[in-house]
Amino acid sequence: MFPARVETMLRPVIKRFSPYFALLKKVKGRFLAGIGAGFLFAVASGFGMPFVVEKVFPVIFGQVQSILDVRQALVEKSDEKTADAMLEEAFPGKLAQAHKLEIFSAQVAEYVGKEKAPVTILFGACLFLPIAFLVRGAAGFLNVYWTTQCGLEVLKDIQQRVFEKLQRLPLGFFSGRKTGDLISRVMGDTQMLQMVVTTVANDIVKQPLTLVSALGYLGYKSYQSRESFFLLLCLLSIPICVLPIRIIGKKLMLRAAVMQATQGDNTAVLGETLGAAREIRAFNLEDLMAGRFLAGLGRWTKLHLKVVKYRFLAPPAIEFVSAVVVSAALFYGARQNFSLEAFLPLVLALYMCYDPMKKLGEVHNRLKQGSVSLDRLEEILDAPESTPEPVSPVTLSTVQGAITFHAVNFSYGDAPALRDISVEIPAGQIVALVGPSGAGKTTFASMDPRFYDPVEGSIQLDGVDLRELRKKDLRDHITLVPQEAVLFSGSIEENIRLGKTSASPEQIREAARQANAGDFILQQPQGYDTPVGERGAQLSGGQKQRISIARAFLRDAPVLILD
Template identity: 35%
Template sequence: MKTNVLNQENTSQKSDAKTLWLAIRRIFRLSKPYRLKFYVATVLAVASSAVGLSVPLGLKALLDSVFQSADADLLNLIALILFGLFVGQAFLSFGSTYWLEWVGERVVTDLRKRLYEHLQRLGFRYFSDKRLGEITSRLTNDVGSVRTALTNALPQTITVTFSLLGSIALMIMLNWRLSLIVFLTVPVVTLLTRYFGGKIRKLSRDIQDDLADSTAVAEDALGAIRIVKAFAREVYEVGRYTESVENLFQTSRKKILLTSLFWSGISVMFMTTLVIIFWYGGLEVLAGRLTTGDLVAFIFYAFSISRSISQMSRLYTDINSAVGASDRIFELLDEIPEIQDSSDAIAIDQIEGRVEFRKVWFAYEKERPVLKDISLDILAGETVAVVGPSGAGKTTLINLIPRFFDPQKGNILIDGNDIRHIKKKSLREHIAIVPQDVHLFGTSIKENIRYGKLDAADDEIRRAAADANALEFIEQIPQGLDAKVGEKGVKLSGGQRQRLAIARALLKDPGILLLDEATSSLDSESEAQVQEALERLMQNRTTFIIAHRLSTVQHSDRIIVIEQGEIVQQGSHSELLTKGGLYKQLYEMQFREENVAR
């Protein structure tokens, strides 16, 4: 039984070591475009260490030759040489530090761009499963760990190893008996480093996770500050954030405790070793088997070995910390985009707008289909309203058209082409969405409208704003089109935000338009202005309208009624009222509610 436990521990240690090595290699590969600068910096660092190794030999010569022979000229020469060595070491150290820091910052910049580009390629499902704060934490906090590994841990491991081996070789050359005292401590330090390193790595990963959680909590609350204040939940949100940062503190405290225990143990061990060396070396000098210069040089090399092993131990824990954090980065980079272009995907220059659903099934989770066997044939230029109870699958249906998700069964065609065989970017260039909750970027009104067509001229933007019934209120704002809208458009009303979204869609000039409850949250006056703008936008375009208020879809060419993911009715407003069924029930219920409200 005991043997099995030992075998399991050995296997686990080998596995951890292999995983660590693979992670280090992957971090190092990030520096490939700047490998020459990295190598130059490392060579300069090794050269600086080599200069440092020669200093104790100079001190030995100073003590043994100069003081014994009382040669002042030799003293001046050795002092001058030592000064030159120190100056040379400073220059080498400067070059090494500069280029390593340069490579580190360059790699971090490239990595942030690569991560952000990868995030843009990921599908909606990934973002629905992850909190924004956690994603932001990976872009900011976790990326710094890679810089630590590249600029500190990896290069210093090389230079410290060189310094350690050099010191050992010179120490053995000076006195092999004293060297044995130092060597006895190495196995103990190695075992301690491996034991503590694995635990520190795990805690480092936990710290990054806790940091991401606290960032997510803060972003949740600050992003909904209006709701927080409206419900007087400031104290509650402070409590939530306090709890999350306290969890972070407790995890950090465990790491600090382990690290402190580790370094204290290493320090005591090496200080004891140095005392023994000093004592035993003094006996050797008294016995005539060692000169004073040899002992001083030996003590310097012992200090160098002590420092090198301590640094290697620290570097090992630093690398484990960096790897623990970088795991989260590579986990994100390894995330495969759910929606990808097929190898035979084509680009389309223009579309007529015919949309077909052929026996489409879709589920967010297995065994729980949201859409069931949907078949539709929408003609180019047709206006189709999709209505039904909440949770029926209306928004999911239109989200399949721009391939935000792919159905598990069935096909969706545009102008006879399966959308899986159309390049995503090309497909989405011909589709515009005006949602219920409009998102505006925290830039100017002009830049938010221009998002529909990035190379649009100012005249085009003004025309789109006018057609969206937005130009009048824009011109009443002091800075006009250049006015900042605030975070998520907080400086504008709901109706104003909707009209900017319509202007953005008009500027894009899409072949297919998706309107998702675009007027449901507006007052009567704003709704009238927005509805008028929408009618302009809908002209000569295939339009899908999701609407809760059935009074806004009565003039649609066709109304699709969905219940529990299935099409239960379709036809014009008058036809559906004549047939009876779910649509008539929904219409009459709303009609009664509106009369009561009046």
């Protein structure tokens, strides 16, 4: 009953994550080892612990020896057959256990002596309990450690996949999207997806096994004693536990979606504030930005509390159901005159049934929360690449640099930017585009490296349509100096070297000289090794522009675009 309900509840959600479970293939050895440790933990918990309590506790507290003493007294007053029948009726199964212990005691006595045998058996029984817990604890630790190790590998692969897709997406994808929100998706949502892929994949195996092991013990005891009340009680209460899990999961998914979107907005505000520190101070916007960030944090905190509320509401509900069931079991056991040693393992097995149900409720909630992260990531992973690579690319042996536009039309959505543009720029010629802001000059320049493809018409390089060239090959022959000079964290030399990674120090210095940057670079504290800071924060605007031009000169491409 329970496996079918779990399958019905979890199958649609797990199916969504199935392509990402394939990432576990590269670490399948460690992951299977972790699953194996989880299997050992499940069996040790669900079946082993009640079994230990049933078999070891009577030995420790002397109930088995007491049965043998009572039997001896009954035999003296009647006969062995009558005594055995009376004891079997009063203590089902205990007499056979007592006979086994009696035989074992005789074997131990042969080695340590009759006087030391009871103490030796007691010591061994007491030692059995920590050994059982050691095996269970070691299996649980290895399960968590190995699955976490696999999880970190999966996280790295997911983040790399999203990052590489962002590098391939056209510039149009980024317009209208907040940088902070994209960062939140790459760093935060990938972690949620990693947790789902590894932790859930592990618990989906471990927790049902624990449940089945505990149910197996109850079934074993039911068959042995012809008493099925405890097993039926457990099976009938399972649907009651599944109901709150389903209801809470739906509410959790809605709240998680809004919470993660709000987190992205907060990251965007933080990124804007750090990136425009000068403008914020110049216009006295500190209080405005602080208020905006505080309001975002307030919304996120409120939503986060709702997510926590729904995420952790299911376990107490299941615990309440389990408490009611255990109370019913206590009432039934007392009415049926169960002994404590007979009743305790059954109650422990009942409890072991509900603990995995709690964990499976958490798994369901994680899957719901992970579905939201998956939606946000798939907006990136499934985004169409509007400038695809050619199926059969053309290779240019030499490039002269002639650019030709043939009846090119392009628009941003419904807003036209270029209309029926036809122009031929011979190789080696210097051409300037002049016009008011918004006339399409930057759009025109962005068409040459294929940041965008024309809606109609074509653009050619040396007579070859740009769409027939690999983007990497095309961009190797084009150098762009943007309006806003962009420098990366590192030294001045490292930033210039980006134009040509194989350049020698002499070539870098010659490019800097041609860009009129050599003098001010040598005046820096560490010369060419001076760090420029994040986005060139340690340099002035003019200095950043000079280094950007030096990088373009070092590339020495046939086509140079100064935007």
